[in-house]
Amino acid sequence: xxxxxxxxxxxxxxxxxxxxxxxxxxxxxxxxxxxxxxxxxxxxxxxxxxxxxxxxxxxxxxxxxxxxxxxxxxxxxxxxxxxxxxxxxxxxxxxxxxxxxxxxxxxxxxxxxxxxxxxxxxxxxxxxxxxxxxxxxxxxxxxxxxxxxxxxxxxxxxxxxxxxxxxxxxxxxxxxxxxxxxxxxxxxxxxxxxxxxxxxxxxxxxxxxxxxxxxxxxxxxxxxxxxxxxxxxxxxxxxxxxxxxxxxxxxxxxxxxxxxxxxxxxxxxxxxxxxxxxxxxxxxxxxxxxxxxxxxxxxxxxxxxxxxxxxxxxxxxxxxxxxxxxxxxxxxxxxxxxxxxxxxxxxxxxxxxxxxxxxx
Amino acid sequence: xxxxxxxxxxxxxxxxxxxxxxxxxxxxxxxxxxxxxxxxxxxxxxxxxxxxxxxxxxxxxxxxxxxxxxxxxxxxxxxxxxxxxxxxxxxxxxxxxxxxxxxxxxxxxxxxxxxxxxxxxxxxxxxxxxxxxxxxxxxxxxxxxxxxxxxxxxxxxxxxxxxxxxxxxxxxxxxxxxxxxxxxxxxxxxxxxxxxxxxxxxxxxxxxxxxxxxxxxxxxxxxxxxxxxxxxxxxxxxxxxxxxxxxxxxxxxxxxxxxxxxxxxxxxxxxxxxxxxxxxxxxx
Numbered sequence: 001x002x003x004x005x006x007x008x009x010x011x012x013x014x015x016x017x018x019x020x021x022x023x024x025x026x027x028x029x030x031x032x033x034x035x036x037x038x039x040x041x042x043x044x045x046x047x048x049x050x051x052x053x054x055x056x057x058x059x060x061x062x063x064x065x066x067x068x069x070x071x072x073x074x075x076x077x078x079x080x081x082x083x084x085x086x087x088x089x090x091x092x093x094x095x096x097x098x099x100x101x102x103x104x105x106x107x108x109x110x111x112x113x114x115x116x117x118x119x120x121x122x123x124x125x126x127x128x129x130x131x132x133x134x135x136x137x138x139x140x141x142x143x144x145x146x147x148x149x150x151x152x153x154x155x156x157x158x159x160x161x162x163x164x165x166x167x168x169x170x171x172x173x174x175x176x177x178x179x180x181x182x183x184x185x186x187x188x189x190x191x192x193x194x195x196x197x198x199x200x201x202x203x204x205x206x207x208x209x210x211x212x213x214x215x216x217x218x219x220x221x222x223x224x225x226x227x228x229x230x231x232x233x234x235x236x237x238x239x240x241x242x243x244x245x246x247x248x249x250x251x252x253x254x255x256x257x258x259x260x261x262x263x264x265x266x267x268x269x270x271x272x273x274x275x276x277x278x279x280x281x282x283x284x285x286x287x288x289x290x291x292x293x294x295x296x297x298x299x300x301x302x303x304x305x306x307x308x309x310x311x312x313x314x315x316x317x318x319x320x321x322x323x324x325x326x327x328x329x330x331x332x333x334x335x336x337x338x339x340x341x342x343x344x345x346x347x348x349x350x351x352x353x354x355x356x357x358x359x360x
Numbered sequence: 361x362x363x364x365x366x367x368x369x370x371x372x373x374x375x376x377x378x379x380x381x382x383x384x385x386x387x388x389x390x391x392x393x394x395x396x397x398x399x400x401x402x403x404x405x406x407x408x409x410x411x412x413x414x415x416x417x418x419x420x421x422x423x424x425x426x427x428x429x430x431x432x433x434x435x436x437x438x439x440x441x442x443x444x445x446x447x448x449x450x451x452x453x454x455x456x457x458x459x460x461x462x463x464x465x466x467x468x469x470x471x472x473x474x475x476x477x478x479x480x481x482x483x484x485x486x487x488x489x490x491x492x493x494x495x496x497x498x499x500x501x502x503x504x505x506x507x508x509x510x511x512x513x514x515x516x517x518x519x520x521x522x523x524x525x526x527x528x529x530x531x532x533x534x535x536x537x538x539x540x541x542x543x544x545x546x547x548x549x550x551x552x553x554x555x556x557x558x559x560x561x562x563x564x565x566x567x568x569x570x571x572x573x574x575x576x577x578x579x580x581x582x583x584x585x586x587x588x589x590x591x592x593x594x595x596x597x598x599x600x601x602x603x604x605x606x607x608x609x610x611x612x613x614x615x616x617x618x619x620x621x622x623x624x625x626x627x628x629x630x631x632x633x634x635x636x637x638x639x640x641x642x643x644x
Binding site for chain 2: 055056057076077078082083084086087088090092093094095103104107108151
């Protein structure tokens with residue numbers, strides 16, 4: 001059964017007096033039943049601490065935490081009816097796979113028969129039936145990951161927590177397990193909170209993404225929202241690969257004919273504010289154009305198969321442009337660039353906050 | 361023969377000499393214990409016995425005299441067993457629990473407490489002889505095997521705590537968190553998760569504690585009474601009992617009997633000893 005999660009005004013301070021460090025600064029998040037929320041941010045942003053607080057492994061210094069409408073601050077982790085998948089999998093090394101999956105049920109005094117049936121069900125769901133008798137040390141990384149998922153699934157909890165579960169896997173397995181997690185979430189419909197520093201995982205898995213930095217929630221929204229309408233330059237730079245191009249300059253006005261002037265070029269673009277602003281453009285929204293006035297020198301050509309990214313040295317720094325793989329551009333070429341007029345992200349040069357609302 | 365082979369030979373020669381040096385006393389003890397009085401008088405320390413003569417072993421075990429008491433080593437041996445077995449178990453379990461709390465259930469001041477416990481590892485035990493005898497007196501445990509068990513459990517606790525605490529520090533904390541979320545409490549986590557992972561360090565501690573307690577002389581001589589002397593004290597007294605003729609063969613047999621249990625423990629659990637000392641270096 002899916003539960004809602006209510007996080008309000010959560011603060012966490014480690015240490016005391018002069019040495020006190022505020023890891024979380026007033027975090028508010030509402031998670032609807034069945035949602036898949038991603039907490040994403042660089043290391044040290046407080047995302048894992050927040051997850052541990054939800055799990056009950058740490059207590060918040062201040063704030064409100066409710067699962068399915070019930071206050072859980074001060075409630076022991078075992079009583080919160082949540083299951084967690086850890087980065088290191090944290091499988092019990094001396095128990096076989098079946099016992100690992102069944103341990104939580106055993107602790108909850110589920111009768112042996114029911115337990116065995118449930119272990120079989122979960123094993124079938126994850127295709128690990130042939131591994132039930134093995135010890136964790138005899139499993140590959142991907143298999144351990146499956147067992148860790150099985151352990152969480154066995155109990156049918158109200159809430160799933162994932163702490164960077166894929167970061168110990170190689171690239172191919174990671175993509176596979178990512179799809180697997182998404183599939184399991186769709187099947188089970190259990191509310192999930194998933195911590196990662198990988199923005200691709202965030203984009204592909206989340207029904208909503210919360211971007212955090214320095215203990216502050218920067219933005220929360222659907223992957224599409226976060227990608228297309230980043231709330232500030234930090235989110236703009238963090239989400240998306242390659243990252244959004246940020247061009248610092250000044251706008252002459254807000255009218256249709258106003259100019260955006262910057263080091264080494266100018267664009268005729270309407271800006272939502274006059275003065276010093278930053279223009280954010282995704283690599284796919286800048287185009288190479290032979291006769292454009294804004295020019296630079298190609299320093300790097302990166303074919304990825306489906307697309308080729310061209311990195312161009314300009315007066316405002318390096319600009320990345322997505323081109324079709326058929327592009328003939330070579331390193332050292334002098335190229336011109338134009339921008340799509342309807343995909344502009346404008347930010348205040350000083351605060352980095354998003355300006356205006358006109359964009360699609 | 362090239363220089364490298366020469367070096368090899370030199371290394372093996374040094375090792376061989378060292379091995380002989382350490383094995384020589386054992387050899388002398390063993391051959392002497394099988395000799396009879398005539399052979400002893402012949403005075404050749406290294407010669408082999410002319411026949412296998414177990415008489416001195418029986419003498420040492422059951423009839424050799426310590427002063428006027430002629431019951432051999434047997435009573436001392438059983439004193440040592442009834443002292444060492446409970447003391448080893450208590451100090452090991454105690455150390456495991458301490459190590460578990462100090463590494464996985466840290467509380468305010470737990471590191472400081474561990475620092476204090478470490479003092480016990482480095483403290484010379486002579487320092488506590490007088491106060492300890494006072495305490496034993498207050499508790500009515502003077503001159504008893506129970507008193508010795510208590511003293512050895514206390515004295516060993518610091519070392520066993522150090523062993524277990526350092527071993528458990530290497531266990532990932534996420535394992536404990538996972539168990540907590542699965543619904544296991546303090547004791548369940550200890551005996552379902554932590555103890556099954558402890559085999560190597562358990563063996564190391566058991567061997568270490570057994571050797572220490574069995575071989576202890578200081579506490580044995582200081583805190584035992586007439587009926588509670590451990591074998592180390594018994595052996596010493598027996599060897600020092602003066603009679604017209606010194607029976608080296610009986611003394612040697614007695615010394616081997618006194619050392620046998622520790623050797624046995626090494627043979628049975630020794631394979632885990634090296635494993636335990638190197639465990640933690642390799643992640644499972």
